[in-house]
Amino acid sequence: MNRRTAIQQLFIIAGGMMIASSCSSDRNKASIELANIDVSAEEEDVLGNVVEAIIPKTDSPGARELNLHLFVLKMVDDCHGPEDQKRFLDGLKNAKSQKGKTTSEIQEYLKNLPADDSFLSLVKKRTIQGYLNSEYVMKNKLIYELVPARYNGALKIEA
Amino acid sequence: MANLNIDSEKNRTYDAIVVGSGISGGWAAKELCEKGLKTLVLERGRDVQHIKDYPTTNLYPWQFEHRNEMPYKIQQENPIVNRCYAFHEDAAHFFVKDTEHPYVQEKPFDWIRGYQVGGKSLLWARQTQRWSDFDFDGPARDNFAVDWPIRYADLKPWYDYVERFAGIAGDKDGLPELPDGEFLPGYPLNIVEKYFKQKMETKYPSRKVISARCAHLSKPNQIHLDQGRVQCQNRTLCQRGCPFGGYFSSNASTLPWAAKTGNMTLRPDSVVHSVLYDEQKGKAVGVRVIDRNTKEEIDFYAKIIFVNAAALNTNLILLNSKSSRFPNGLGNDSETLGKYVAFHNYSARIYGEYEGYKDYKTDGRNPAGGGYIPRFRNLHKQETDYLRGYAAGFSAWRSSNSDQSGLGTDLKESLLNPKLQNWGVGSHMMGETIPKESNSVALDQSKKDEWGIPQLKISVDYDDNDAKMKKDYLDTMEEMFTEAGFTNISRNESSQAPGLDIHEMGGVRMGLDPKTSVLNKWNQMHACKNVFVTDGAAMTSTSTQNPSLTYMAFAARTVDYAVSELQKGNI
Incomplete structure (x- = not known):
């Protein structure tokens, strides 16, 4: 077996970070390894459409293409406590009503959620974080410098 | 030791032993090795070699599994270290986890530790301000603790000496309360920090705002290049370990230098149990080590012993070094060992905004972190209803934010076009605390660690x-x-416990009188002349300045003294 292919099968790139893909052969389960939350393939797909509604494809990639729905799953799984996880899963179940809907229909759905909806605020916060810290944005849009090699404490901004 | 024989004992005998490989132990090792002493350096943690063992150093933000955030479970399991500002995915492997090394808190104390070769020198904030006679005179003038047995003049040549090698960036500011040193060029204050400086110095002439002095190679000299270090590249990712050696650490600087002499034996995974005291000889003869992995007990021998295990662990080792002569801990005739522990009060910050200089921003990053306000309170005389005073950090920054309220293309457009905000400004206090007998550490009577x-x-x-x-x-x-x-000034009073400042000091204090102190003016035990302590444990009082540079100077000065005493046959 080609080693490179093998590695590609084991990891999925989400916003630039490699996430271990699920070992499960169950096609009804999420595509990445999750330790704490149980997410179905269908829910993962719906989440992909939700993050795409938050940051859609324009002349540059949207959230789904950057696999930010997988990033959101990973963060909810590892970086949130049980209460947040429950609210997320409840919200995701409700969002299944948006299966097969267009991006603009899903945007309407999200806009009609209560202002303090915890599912939306969590998914939006993590999608924005994943987007701004994605390899794509940090290399092409808002450039992150690992080695600035300079400091100027008074740079005049050209009008 | 069951199978002890003469050969084996000879193999475990050195001229000098240094316990600990952090900032002060690294310096002791370098100086001892350069003076030709066969030196064993014992480190309780694992080996960390410069560059090779900095696994995260070149990672981009998107390459961290959780974008540098610590997972929920780790945060829940490690509430103490999780409170440390640098405990994130990029440096978590250099911090002791709460669960690994428990201790007993009679009162809340956040003990932040780095158990590896290099210790906390990999993680420190790199601020290097000299102490002055306003600090060394403090206890005598204000009648607390005991008088320091030294003054600035005793330490000045050693500050010069360690600064030249470590590489300290700073401006010569001509302030007696913060003596100038052998500096590389300082990092400039930014335009708003400069504005604040001018404004303050006009209104309050005694309140200076200077460029913070830091252990970064702003412009390396030959001695730094000879260490394999090059100019700081302004990454400000120091806690990961620096592949350029841009900041001073034991790993980048003193330890490889000591190794190059051929005189250093570095033994990681060596948990020091105690210093061995020989009742007949009337001096220490070695140290007892428990191997971290095998739990095997091994004794090592030497003529002189430097205990530089970091302030509280140095206390622990000495308290645990019991003999008939010293039933309550080595050198503890004064019964002050473990007492008069102090720290820095970092529990207040203040933030605000500045609406001026909107046509300016900063570019790149400043490793010095900005400005430093030396202590001005109670400096020349007592002025307030409390003793001593505080130094303060001051910095200004200009960040960009975007409106994140919308959804869809509007949100995306907004995220990709962040708008410059007003300048932000902030300051944090660094207060001197008064060492007291009641602020103390001791051995727990029943609880033991994994190594007994x-x-x-x-x-x-x-x-x-x-x-x-x-x-x-x-x-x-x-x-x-x-x-x-x-504008928008907000006071931030933190309820943080002592310890989170990571400037714990004392417990093995220096003093003139053996009845009230453990160490003399040479950081030498009054009662056990071949044992030396040059880390934070030795501090009689805390000053307001960051202490690490002073530990370096003490370590170099003490080795010079110890080796000359050894050569004279006095110890």
């Missing part, structure tokens, strides 16, 4: 003096921020 060593029981708290000083800092800084025209 008693756990440390810590009983350290703030006092009324700290509370008054904190209020004065906030009132004074608020007044200064207001005077400078800053």
